Amino acid sequence: MTTNEEHTNPESCPAEGLLKLLSGKWKPQIFRLAVEGPLRFSSLLRQMEGSNKQSVSVALKELENEGLLEKNIIKQKPLHIEYILSERGKALIPVFRQLEGL
Numbered sequence: 001m002t003t004n005e006e007h008t009n010p011e012s013c014p015a016e017g018l019l020k021l022l023s024g025k026w027k028p029q030i031f032r033l034a035v036e037g038p039l040r041f042s043s044l045l046r047q048m049e050g051s052n053k054q055s056v057s058v059a060l061k062e063l064e065n066e067g068l069l070e071k072n073i074i075k076q077k078p079l080h081i082e083y084i085l086s087e088r089g090k091a092l093i094p095v096f097r098q099l100e101g102l
Helices: 004-008 013-023 028-034 041-047 053-065 087-091 092-099
Strands: 071-073 082-087
Touching: 013 082, 028 041, 028 053, 028 082, 028 092, 041 053, 053 071, 053 082, 071 087
Parallel strands: none
Antiparallel strands: 071 082
16 A cells, blocks of 8 residues: 555656656756756846746756756856756756656
Protein backbone atom coordinates (compact mmCIF):
# COMPACT_ATOMS: atom_id res chain seq x y z
CA MET A 1 0.00 0.00 0.00
CA THR A 2 1.22 3.51 -0.76
CA THR A 3 0.74 6.59 1.31
CA ASN A 4 -0.15 10.09 0.19
CA GLU A 5 3.34 11.17 1.15
CA GLU A 6 4.81 8.92 -1.53
CA HIS A 7 2.56 10.44 -4.19
CA THR A 8 3.62 13.98 -3.31
CA ASN A 9 7.33 13.25 -3.06
CA PRO A 10 8.98 14.99 -6.05
CA GLU A 11 11.80 12.42 -6.00
CA SER A 12 9.33 9.65 -6.92
CA CYS A 13 8.53 11.31 -10.25
CA PRO A 14 11.16 13.56 -11.84
CA ALA A 15 8.60 15.21 -14.13
CA GLU A 16 6.32 16.10 -11.22
CA GLY A 17 9.27 17.50 -9.27
CA LEU A 18 10.42 19.59 -12.22
CA LEU A 19 6.93 20.93 -12.85
CA LYS A 20 6.75 22.10 -9.23
CA LEU A 21 10.18 23.74 -9.47
CA LEU A 22 9.23 25.51 -12.70
CA SER A 23 5.78 26.64 -11.62
CA GLY A 24 5.12 30.25 -12.48
CA LYS A 25 4.83 32.35 -15.58
CA TRP A 26 8.49 32.93 -16.45
CA LYS A 27 10.48 30.10 -14.86
CA PRO A 28 9.91 27.49 -17.62
CA GLN A 29 10.99 29.97 -20.29
CA ILE A 30 14.05 31.06 -18.30
CA PHE A 31 15.01 27.42 -17.73
CA ARG A 32 14.65 26.67 -21.46
CA LEU A 33 16.85 29.65 -22.35
CA ALA A 34 19.43 28.60 -19.72
CA VAL A 35 19.63 25.17 -21.38
CA GLU A 36 20.80 27.00 -24.52
CA GLY A 37 23.54 28.95 -22.70
CA PRO A 38 24.41 31.61 -20.13
CA LEU A 39 21.77 34.26 -19.48
CA ARG A 40 22.04 37.96 -18.83
CA PHE A 41 19.23 39.91 -17.22
CA SER A 42 18.88 42.51 -19.98
CA SER A 43 18.79 39.88 -22.73
CA LEU A 44 16.11 37.96 -20.83
CA LEU A 45 13.93 41.05 -20.72
CA ARG A 46 14.32 41.45 -24.49
CA GLN A 47 13.67 37.77 -25.26
CA MET A 48 10.63 37.30 -23.03
CA GLU A 49 7.87 39.44 -24.48
CA GLY A 50 5.55 40.85 -21.86
CA SER A 51 7.99 40.34 -18.99
CA ASN A 52 9.12 43.09 -16.64
CA LYS A 53 12.16 43.63 -14.44
CA GLN A 54 10.46 42.64 -11.21
CA SER A 55 8.88 39.39 -12.46
CA VAL A 56 12.11 38.26 -14.17
CA SER A 57 14.16 39.17 -11.10
CA VAL A 58 11.84 37.17 -8.81
CA ALA A 59 11.86 34.16 -11.17
CA LEU A 60 15.69 34.20 -11.38
CA LYS A 61 16.00 34.43 -7.61
CA GLU A 62 13.56 31.51 -7.14
CA LEU A 63 15.40 29.35 -9.69
CA GLU A 64 18.65 30.17 -7.94
CA ASN A 65 17.16 29.35 -4.50
CA GLU A 66 15.84 26.05 -5.86
CA GLY A 67 19.34 25.16 -6.99
CA LEU A 68 18.60 25.15 -10.73
CA LEU A 69 20.60 28.25 -11.65
CA GLU A 70 23.90 29.67 -10.48
CA LYS A 71 24.74 33.36 -10.52
CA ASN A 72 28.18 34.24 -11.90
CA ILE A 73 29.58 37.73 -11.44
CA ILE A 74 31.84 38.54 -14.39
CA LYS A 75 34.48 40.94 -13.09
CA GLN A 76 35.20 42.67 -16.38
CA LYS A 77 34.49 46.28 -17.20
CA PRO A 78 31.60 46.78 -17.19
CA LEU A 79 30.79 44.36 -14.39
CA HIS A 80 27.93 42.04 -15.32
CA ILE A 81 26.10 38.97 -14.06
CA GLU A 82 25.35 35.77 -15.94
CA TYR A 83 23.06 32.96 -14.87
CA ILE A 84 23.97 29.41 -15.83
CA LEU A 85 22.42 26.02 -15.12
CA SER A 86 23.73 24.39 -11.96
CA GLU A 87 24.61 20.70 -11.88
CA ARG A 88 21.11 20.04 -10.53
CA GLY A 89 19.60 22.06 -13.39
CA LYS A 90 21.70 20.19 -15.95
CA ALA A 91 20.54 16.87 -14.49
CA LEU A 92 16.92 17.88 -15.16
CA ILE A 93 17.44 18.71 -18.85
CA PRO A 94 16.36 15.22 -20.08
CA VAL A 95 13.14 15.45 -18.04
CA PHE A 96 12.51 18.97 -19.37
CA ARG A 97 13.11 17.86 -22.97
CA GLN A 98 10.68 14.99 -22.49
CA LEU A 99 8.02 17.36 -21.12
CA GLU A 100 8.59 19.76 -24.04
CA GLY A 101 7.88 16.92 -26.46
CA LEU A 102 4.45 16.16 -25.03
